Amino acid sequence: MRQLVYAGTGRVAWQDADEPPPPARADAVVRPLAVARCDLDAPMVAAGIFPGPFPVGHELVAEVVDAGADVRRWRPGDRVLVPFQVSCGACAACVDGRFAACHTYRAPAGAAYGFGAAGGGHGGAVADLLPVAAADHQLVAAPPGVPVEALCTVPDNVVDAYRAVGPPLLAHPRADVLVVGGAAPSIGLWAAALAVVLGAATVRYVDTDAERCARAAALGADPVHHGGAWPRRFDRAAVTVENTGDADGLATTIRSTDDYGTCTPVAIHFAATTALPLLEMYTRGVTLVVGRAESRGHLPAVVDLVASGRFDPLAVGPTVVDWAEADRVWLDPATKLILRR
Ligand SMILES: [Zn+2]
Numbered sequence: 001m002r003q004l005v006y007a008g009t010g011r012v013a014w015q016d017a018d019e020p021p022p023p024a025r026a027d028a029v030v031r032p033l034a035v036a037r038c039d040l041d042a043p044m045v046a047a048g049i050f051p052g053p054f055p056v057g058h059e060l061v062a063e064v065v066d067a068g069a070d071v072r073r074w075r076p077g078d079r080v081l082v083p084f085q086v087s088c089g090a091c092a093a094c095v096d097g098r099f100a101a102c103h104t105y106r107a108p109a110g111a112a113y114g115f116g117a118a119g120g121g122h123g124g125a126v127a128d129l130l131p132v133a134a135a136d137h138q139l140v141a142a143p144p145g146v147p148v149e150a151l152c153t154v155p156d157n158v159v160d161a162y163r164a165v166g167p168p169l170l171a172h173p174r175a176d177v178l179v180v181g182g183a184a185p186s187i188g189l190w191a192a193a194l195a196v197v198l199g200a201a202t203v204r205y206v207d208t209d210a211e212r213c214a215r216a217a218a219l220g221a222d223p224v225h226h227g228g229a230w231p232r233r234f235d236r237a238a239v240t241v242e243n244t245g246d247a248d249g250l251a252t253t254i255r256s257t258d259d260y261g262t263c264t265p266v267a268i269h270f271a272a273t274t275a276l277p278l279l280e281m282y283t284r285g286v287t288l289v290v291g292r293a294e295s296r297g298h299l300p301a302v303v304d305l306v307a308s309g310r311f312d313p314l315a316v317g318p319t320v321v322d323w324a325e326a327d328r329v330w331l332d333p334a335t336k337l338i339l340r341r
C-alpha cells in the first residue's frame with residue numbers, strides 16, 4: 001500500500017509500505033476516503049517538531065475493509081469517523097469518559113494517529129489502509145448524505161473548536177463569545193461558526209488576516225480586523241477562545257474574559273512557562289482550560305450538528321485536492337486543506 005510520510009524537515013513523500021495484518025479480534029482495518037490537514041500538520045512538517053520519518057494525517061473519514069471476530073458494530077463497507085486519539089474503551093480512564101487519558105495507549109505526545117513514535121507509532125491517515133484498535137469503541141458512524149470532505153474535518157479541528165464554545169454555551173446559553181487570533185486558521189473560524197449555531201448572544205472574531213475576517217462575517221460573526229500589538233484587553237465576553245499562540249495574546253484574551261467566564265486556548269503554546277495574570281484570574285474567577293481536545297468524547301455531539309444540517313464544516317472555505325496530489329500540496333497555504341479520493 002501507499003502512504004504519505006514526513007520525510008525530514010519541510011518534506012513529505014509517498015512511500016510504499018506493507019499492508020497491515022488482518023485485525024485482532026476487537027480491531028478493524030479501514031480505508032481512508034478523505035483526510036483533512038490538521039492546523040498542526042503543516043507546521044509539524046515545516047518545523048520538524050516530532051522525529052521522523054512517519055506516516056502523516058489524523059483527521060479522516062474511512063470505510064471499514066476488515067473487522068475482527070469480536071467486532072459487533074461494523075462490517076466491511078460501513079463508513080466511519082476515526083477519533084484522532086487512540087483509546088481502548090475499557091480501562092479505568094476510558095470507563096470514566098476520559099478517553100484521551102486512556103491507560104492502555106500511552107505516548108509522549110498523547111496516543112494518536114499521524115504523529116509517529118511521539119504518538120505511539122500508530123499509522124497515518126494519508127494511507128491506503130489504517131489499522132484501528134477497539135473498533136466498537138473508537139469508531140463513530142458517518143451520517144449518510146454528508147460529503148466525505150465535510151466529515152473528514154470533524155474528528156480533530158472541528159471537535160477542538162466545539163469543546164471551546166459548546167460546553168460553556170450549554171452551561172450559559174446566551175453568553176457572548178470572543179475568538180482572538182488566527183494561529184490555527186480553521187479552528188478559530190469553526191469556533192466562531194459553532195458559537196453562532198449554538199445561539200451565543202454575540203460572536204466577535206478578531207484576526208490580523210482580512211480574508212479570515214471576511215469569512216468569519218460570512219459565518220455570522222462580527223469581525224474585528226486587528227493589526228499591531230495586542231491591546232490590554234478587548235470588550236469582555238463570558239466565553240473566549242484564544243488562538244494567538246503567543247504569550248501577549250493569551251494574556252489579552254484572559255483579560256477579555258468576563259468574570260466567572262471561560263477562556264480556552266486552541267493554539268498551542270510551545271513555551272514551557274508563560275506569565276499569566278493569575279491574580280486577576282483569581283479575583284474575577286476566570287477559568288483557563290488548557291489541554292488537547294477530547295476527540296472520542298465530543299465526536300457524537302459534533303456529528304449530530306453536522307448530520308442535522310445545523311453546522312456545515314465546509315463553510316470555512318476549504319481547498320479540496322485530489323488524493324494523488326498529497327505530496328505536492330501538503331505544505332501549501334490554505335485555511336483548510338482536504339484530500340479526497
Ligand atoms: Zn490535529
Ligand SMILES: [Zn+2]
Nearest residue numbers: 088091094102
Ligand atoms: Zn482506555
